[in-house]
Amino acid sequence: MDRSTIVHENFLRRVAQQDLPAGKAPAGPLSREGAVSLFRSGCLCRALDRTSRKMQEEKQGFYTIGSSGHEGMAAVAAALRPTDMAFLHYRDAAFQIHRASQVPGQSVTWDMLLSFACSAEDPISGGRHKVLGSKILAIPPQTSTIASHLPKAVGAAYSIGLARRHPPEHKVLEDDGIVMCSFGDASSNHSTAQGAFNAAQWTDYQSVPLPLLFVCEDNGIGISTRTPKGWIAATFSARPGLKYFACDGLDIFDTYRVARAAAHYVRTRRKPAFLHIRTIRLYGHAGADVATTYLSRDFVEAEEANDPLLHTVRLLAEAGAATPAESLEIYVETAERVERIAAEAVTRPRLSTAGEVMASIIPPPRACKPTNGPGAEDRARVLGGDLKAMAEPQTMSRLINWALTDLMLDHGEIVMMGEDVGRKGGVYGVTQKLMARFGASRVIDTLLDEQSILGLGLGLAHNGFLPVPEIQFLAYLHNAEDQLRGEAATLPFFSNGQYTNPMVLRIAGLGYQKGFGGHFHNDNSVAVLRDIPGLILACPSNGADAAMMLRECVRLAREEQRLVVFLEPIALYHTRDLHEAGDKGWMTTYPDRSQRVALGEVGIHGDGDDLAIVTFGNGAYLSLQAKRELELLGIATRVIDLRWLSPLPEEAIEKAVAGCKHVLIVDETRRTGGLAESLMALMTERTTIPHVRLCAEDSFIATGPSYAATMPSAEAIVAAARALTGASA
Structure with missing residues (x-):
């Protein structure tokens, strides 16, 4: 006999015999009617x-991590209020069930059973996963x-x-609302959780409002690993800036009383709090x-003898809310009703094709108000002397700065965040003056924690903002990439497009920095970003493209609710010359504000038909250097700048x-897992043109004079092109 059956039969027997566990008498503000409802x-x-x-035994259900205990x-x-956004632990079915009782018109039993059955009619995930969540109930899945x-x-x-x-424009949360976030005692030890607690305390320490209620459900065990007794209280009861309850x-009387006090503290003081709830886990981790x-x-x-439902039967009796016999009748009637509804839920249709499963990877567009940018006078006031400089060729970093300025003028919901983006103006000066132009509430200097930077962006998106976070270096993203993969990208997928995380994440990356930083500041791997379904990865090679692509990225996030990563080649930020010192061949003027590079639009330089060089980022710069020499050799060349790396x-x-006649793929990312693998497959599947690739080695990047030794060079491009085309010196 499995443990769920044992617990069930024990409940029936003990309530019938009034053999109930001892405990404190019911006390606090919970009414008798409220207690019965709970x-x-x-x-x-x-x-x-x-x-x-x-x-599951009947092969009609597919998820058994339960909430019993x-x-x-x-x-x-x-x-709490049903409008307080709740990010739930996976054992919180009771929370969602009770919240549904607070909102008229809900059919939570039917909805959850459809979820168990992975039915396409499941109102939250559309049959993609058994998740807790509801748009109406303010519970993101x-x-x-x-x-x-x-x-x-x-x-x-x-x-x-x-x-x-x-x-x-798309505000969701109430001005006096709070956010609730629950998790298990074992999860509280995770570095991601510790970073969030620290970020909350760090924010509160600076007297910044943060109405957040952390709820730790302490059942004393993480799958099979016991949490040391008293650990949660010992580590959280005296943290500065995090009130402990x-x-x-x-x-249920004690829990309601304390939870109500904690919620009142958070709501009225606008400060974070930590609610520590003692629970038990019944049935094991999963089915x-x-x-x-x-x-x-x-x-x-x-543990089973301490069944919380048995405790509640006793409390109801002592409070005069329900006799044990009445409680038993509620329990039995509920079980019978669930069985009847389940018999119908398992007959409902399920997803069956790849297209049906993938339908919500890309979120739906949303209606946005027309963009009414500032008048010429207001724009001139913000940009000052920079406005005159726009008529002259400039470096990429400066054009990105101007593009960000114009976009923030156009869209008041854009908020930038990251380490050093404000007062310092970014590590490379790309965000200079933005804090002075728009204030510290729209250009936020964050603590040094990439997970917190991305989490801030994701959270702002939940309330209608358009976040533009910055990660200083591509290599630093790896500390926090699951915030993109496991949270941002999966949110529309698991909510059937009802919840989204529109965002434009700026990352300074790729290689070719001369003599600086090594592999932590020069990272030529983008595989982790290209592997995330639904994510758009953009990479400009010059300043004009950067400005026009950034405008398109913001449009994609704002209007189409897309998750976008804007990868900025560090080595090209301040590059001025293309061929000789002083030629200023890599500087461009600021494009008209109406100009954009559309998603999927490539750049083509030249019209030669002997050789097409397909490349991006630093590769475009090097390939255009090589193009001049190749044409002196009689090889008519065109350079195709991809601009958009995912989807290709x-x-x-x-x-x-x-x-x-020939295609040379120049890829500054690594041979294994790099972009060229997909490009070679594309050439093979769709064309008959002879093609080869020139890639970076499978290596980290060194500091000093050998900074570019493992990556393509202009000379290597020329040599590869000659070998491919058969041209002689």
Whole structure:
């Protein structure tokens, strides 16, 4: 007999015999009617857990990580408003169930059973995963999160105060709302969680409003690894800037009283708090998990004897809210109702094709107000002397700065954030003057933590802002890439397009910095970004393209709700010359504000038909250097600048190389996992043109004179082109 059946039969027997666990008398502001309502939510949570296991046995259900033992979370839901955004732990079915009871017209039992069955009619994920979540209930969906949702909860809480000063067009959260974020005791040890706690404390220390309630559900175990007794209280009870509250999750009266006090503190003081709830875990980690294989039977049975629903039956009786017989009737009736509804839910249609599964990877567009930029006088006031300089050729870094300025003038919902972006103006000066132009609330100097930077951006997007975070160097992204992969990109996928994370992430990256930094400041790997479904990766090679592409990236995020990464080649930021010193061949003038480079539009330099060089970023710069020498050798050459690295503009590439006798792919990323692998496959599948690739070696980048030794050079491009075309010296 499995443990869920044992717990069920024990409940029936013990309530019938009135053999209930001892505990404190009911006390606090919870009414008798409210207590019965919480019990009903707990019973439904329990019945759904048992039914999910039965559905799995019958191969009609596909997820059995349950919430049994955590039914006290219903009391937390009761203590909050249904408009308070909640980022939930995966054991929080009771929270969502009770929140649904606070909002008219909800069918939470049917909805959750459709989710268990992976039905295409599941109202949150559309059959893609069993997730807790609801647009109406302000619960963005989470999968099996291990603390990855905590940084964006910090960002969402921060956005509430920011929205009072700068209301975005698509504002979601109430001015006096709070954000709640729950997680398990084991997850609290994760570096992502620790970063979020630190970011919250760091923010509060500076007296910045942050209405955030962290909720730690402490069942004492992470799968099979025990949490040391007293660890959570010892580490969180005295943290500066994080008010600590604790309650017994087995006692709905105590939980409601303390959760209500914690919520009141956060809502009125606009400060973060930590609510520590004692819970137990019933049935093991998941349906396939047998707890008695790694825990003693005595321990498992002792936990089961402390069943929170048994405690609630006693509390209801002592409060005069319901007799044990009445409670038992609620429990049995709920279980029978869930079984009846489940029998219908398993008959509903499921996703069956790749197209159906992938339909929500790209979010739906949203209606936006027309862009009414500032008048000429206001723009001149902001830009000052820079306005006159726009008529002269400038470097890429300066044109990006002007593009950001114009975009922030056009769209008040744009907020920039990152380490050093404000007062210092960025590591390379790209964001100079922006804080002076727009203020510290729109150009935010953050703490040194990439997860927190991205989490701030994701959280702001939840409240209608258009975040433009910056990661100083591409190599630093690897500390936080799951915020893009596991949070931002999956959000529209698992919410059927109902929740999105529009963003333009700026990253200074790639190689060729002369004698500086080594592999931490020169990183020529973009594989992790190109591997994320739905993410757009843009990479300009010159200043005019950078400005026009950045405008398109903001349009894509603002109007089409896309997740965009704008990769800026560090080595080209301040590059002036192309062939000889002083020729200023790599400087461009600032393009008219109406000009954009559309997604998928490639750049073509020249019309030669002997050779097409397909490249991007620094490769475009080097290839144009090589082009002059190749044409002196009689090799008529065109250089195709990809601009868009993911998704690859395949049709535009195919059209751009048409009529050429040879194709040389110049890829500054690594041979293994680099862009050239996809480009070689594209040439093979779609053309008959002879083609080869010139790539960087599978190596990290060195500091000093050998900074470019592992990557393509203009000389190497010339040599590869000669070998491919058969041209002699």
